Amino acid sequence: MARPERHVFACTQNRPPQHPRVVCAGRKGSTALLKAFWAEQQKRQAPDTVAITYSGCLGPCDQGTNVLIYPDAVLYSGVTMADVEKIFTRQLEGREPVRRLIEGLHGAPAEQIDAVLWSVTLTSPRSLAAYYLRNKFHAGRRELDEAEHAAHLGLKAAAHAAGLNEDWQMVQAGDANFHAPDPARSRPLLAVHAKGARLHRPAARRTRNRNTVDHTATTARSGGPPRLRRSGSVAATVRLRRSTMSKQPAIASLADDNLAAGGVAAVDRALTLLAAFGNGTHVLSLSALAERTRLYKSTVLRLLASLEHAHLVVRRADGCYVLGSGVARLHAVYAQSSSSESLVIPVLQELVAATRESAAFHVRQGAQRLCLYRVDSPQPVRDHIRAGELLPLDRGTGGRVLQAYCHEGDEALGQQIRRQQVIALAGDRDPQLAGIAAPVFGPSGQLAGVITLTMPRERLDSAWAEIVRNSGRTLTRYLGGIKPGEADG
Numbered sequence: 453m454a455r456p457e458r459h460v461f462a463c464t465q466n467r468p469p470q471h472p473r474v475v476c477a478g479r480k481g482s483t484a485l486l487k488a489f490w491a492e493q494q495k496r497q498a499p500d501t502v503a504i505t506y507s508g509c510l511g512p513c514d515q516g517t518n519v520l521i522y523p524d525a526v527l528y529s530g531v532t533m534a535d536v537e538k539i540f541t542r543q544l545e546g547r548e549p550v551r552r553l554i555e556g557l558h559g560a561p562a563e564q565i566d567a568v569l570w571s572v573t574l575t576s577p578r579s580l581a582a583y584y585l586r587n588k589f590h591a592g593r594r595e596l597d598e599a600e601h602a603a604h605l606g607l608k609a610a611a612h613a614a615g616l617n618e619d620w621q622m623v624q625a626g627d628a629n630f631h632a633p634d635p636a637r638s639r640p641l642l643a644v645h646a647k648g649a650r651l652h653r654p655a656a657r658r659t660r661n662r663n664t665v666d667h668t669a670t671t672a673r674s675g676g677p678p679r680l681r682r683s684g685s686v687a688a689t690v691r692l693r694r695s696t697m698s699k700q701p702a703i704a705s706l707a708d709d710n711l712a713a714g715g716v717a718a719v720d721r722a723l724t725l726l727a728a729f730g731n732g733t734h735v736l737s738l739s740a741l742a743e744r745t746r747l748y749k750s751t752v753l754r755l756l757a758s759l760e761h762a763h764l765v766v767r768r769a770d771g772c773y774v775l776g777s778g779v780a781r782l783h784a785v786y787a788q789s790s791s792s793e794s795l796v797i798p799v800l801q802e803l804v805a806a807t808r809e810s811a812a813f814h815v816r817q818g819a820q821r822l823c824l825y826r827v828d829s830p831q832p833v834r835d836h837i838r839a840g841e842l843l844p845l846d847r848g849t850g851g852r853v854l855q856a857y858c859h860e861g862d863e864a865l866g867q868q869i870r871r872q873q874v875i876a877l878a879g880d881r882d883p884q885l886a887g888i889a890a891p892v893f894g895p896s897g898q899l900a901g902v903i904t905l906t907m908p909r910e911r912l913d914s915a916w917a918e919i920v921r922n923s924g925r926t927l928t929r930y931l932g933g934i935k936p937g938e939a940d941g
Contacts (some may be wrong), residue, residue: 458502458544459522462486485517488536499591500545508731545769588923667820705746721747722755726764729775730896793825795930800827801905803923807916809907810834813892813927814850815900816858817842821851824901835885835906848881850904857891857899874921878909886912890924893933900931 462485489504518526521543528539528550535550542548664915707720723744728736728744741756742749756773759765763778800811808827813819826839837843845851846861852875856866869891878886894900903924905916928935 460489460502460504460539460544461522462489462505475857477780483532485519485533485536488533489540492536492540496540538905545808546604573818585778618873652842707745707747718755721745721751723760725755725759725777726754726779735768735772735774752878760820792931795828796825796927799923799927799930803827803903803905803919806919807907809905809911809916810837811923812837812839812850812904814843814854814902814904815855816845819845821845821854821902829907833908834926835882835908837906844881848904849875849877849887850902852877852880852889853889853902854899872921874917874919876912878912884909888917891922892924892931893928893935895932896932897934897936900928900933903927 467849484511486504490778493504511586518530519531519539521528526537526543531539536586537658539548542550589619641829670904698905705721705724707717709722711717713719722746725741728741733806736744738749738756741747745752753937756765756767760767763776763781765773766776767773789872796813800813803811806833808829810827812826813824815824816822823837823841823843824841826837828834831885844852845853852861852865853869855861856875859866874888874890876886877889880887885906886909889902889904891899892901892903903920904922
C-alpha cells in the first residue's frame with residue numbers, strides 16, 4: 453500500500469511527559485475523537501491518502517484535545533466531534549484551515565507546531581511513543597531527511613545516514629534486554645534534535661520497575677537532547693564519533709548530478725520535478741515523482757507546494773499531480789516570441805552567407821517531403837525550388853535523411869547518416885545538382901526536419917558538410933530539441 457501523503461495526529465497520551473501529574477486530554481474523549489476521524493475517512497473512501505494516528509502530547513491540556521495536521525504544520529486546539537467533518541472538508545481536502553480552532557490556541561510554543569512527527573514509517577503507525585521534539589527542529593530537518601530511508605536498517609545505520617555533527621552521542625543501555633527492536637516487527641523511533649539523535653524502543657515496551665528509563669530528567673538542566681538514564685543500574689554508554697564510522701555514500705538526485713554552476717540547489721530540484729513530466733506521462737503520483745528525480749518524498753512535497761503556489765503543477769483529487777496553467781502561459785509566451793519561422797530563417801540566412809548557396813528546411817509529409825522554408829543563393833546559377841513545394845522522399849539528401857531516421861530506404865546509407873548526422877550527395881535527385889543535408893531534432897529527440905544546402909554539382913565543397921551539420925545542431929538547440937539518446941539520460 454502506498455505511503456499516506458497527509459497525517460492527522462491527535463494527542464491521545466494518558467499523561468504528558470513534561471507534566472506527569474496532569475491528566476491529559478486523552479482522558480477527555482480524544483480516543484473517541486480519533487475513532488470519529490477514522491469513520492469519516494472510511495466514509496470518504498480515502499484510506500490510502502490520509503493516516504489517522506495516535507501521537508504524544510501536542511499542547512497544554514486545558515485546551516482540550518489538540519490535533520496536528522502534517523505536512524501542513526497546522527495545530528488545532530479544542531477539537532470536538534462536530535469539528536471532524538470540517539477539518540476533513542476544509543483542511544484535508546481543500547487545504548484551508550479551520551480558523552476558529554486556530555484562533556483559540558494559546559500557550560503552545562511555535563516550535564511545537566513545527567515539530568511535526570516526521571514520518572509514520574519510523575514506527576508502528578498507530579502506536580507512536582510519547583515524545584516531544586523541543587527546539588530548533590528545522591536545524592535537524594536535513595539530517596532527518598537522510599535518516600528516514602535508513603532508519604529500518606537499525607541503530608548504527610540510521611546514525612550514519614543522519615550525517616549529524618560530531619558533538620552527538622548515541623546512548624545504549626548495557627542491559628541485554630534493552631535494545632533497538634527488530635525492524636521487521638517494530639521499527640525504532642528516531643528523535644532528531646539540533647545537536648544530535650538518539651534511538652530508543654517505543655515507550656509502550658517500558659515497564660515501571662527499577663530499570664525504568666527516564667528520558668526527561670536531564671532535559672531542563674542541559675538544554676540539549678534528552679539522555680537515557682536507568683534508575684538503580686549502571687548504563688553502558690556507547691559513543692560513536694563520526695570520525696570512527698565509515699561513510700555511507702548517499703544516493704545523489706538527478707539535480708545533484710547536474711547542478712547549475714553558481715545556481716540554487718532547491719531551484720535545480722524543483723526543475724527536475726517539472727522535467728519528470730513528458731514522454732507520454734502527463735499524470736504522476738508522489739511516489740513516481742520521487743522515483744524519477746531520486747528525491748525524498750518529504751523534499752518532493754515541499755517543492756511541489758511551491759510549484760503549486762506558482763500554478764506550475766496542480767494536485768488532483770486522487771493525489772496525483774499534473775502540469776498547471778502556469779506552464780501553458782509560459783508556453784504561449786514562448787510560442788509568440790519564437791515561432792518556427794523566426795527560428796529557422798536566421799539559421800538558413802547564416803548558412804547562405806557562409807556558403808553563397810541555397811539553404812532550405814524540409815519536413816516529411818506522408819510519402820513526400822515539404823520544403824517549409826527556403827533562402828536562395830545570391831548567385832544567378834542555382835536551383836529554383838520554392839517554399840511550399842513537395843519533393844520525392846527517396847531522392848535527394850533531404851529525403852535520404854528523413855528516410856534514415858524512419859529506418860526506410862537504403863539501410864547502409866541510413867546507418868551512415870545516423871552515425872555522422874550529415875550526408876553529401878551529387879546527382880541523386882537531379883544529375884546537375886548536388887546537396888548536403890543534416891537532421892534537426894525536437895524536444896523528445898524525435899526528428900523535427902532536415903536542413904539542406906543545394907548547389908550546382910560542380911560547386912560542391914566537402915568542407916561545407918561540417919557547416920551544415922553545425923547549422924542543424926544550432927537549429928535543434930533553438931527549437932528546444934535534443935539528440936536521440938539524450939532523452940533517456
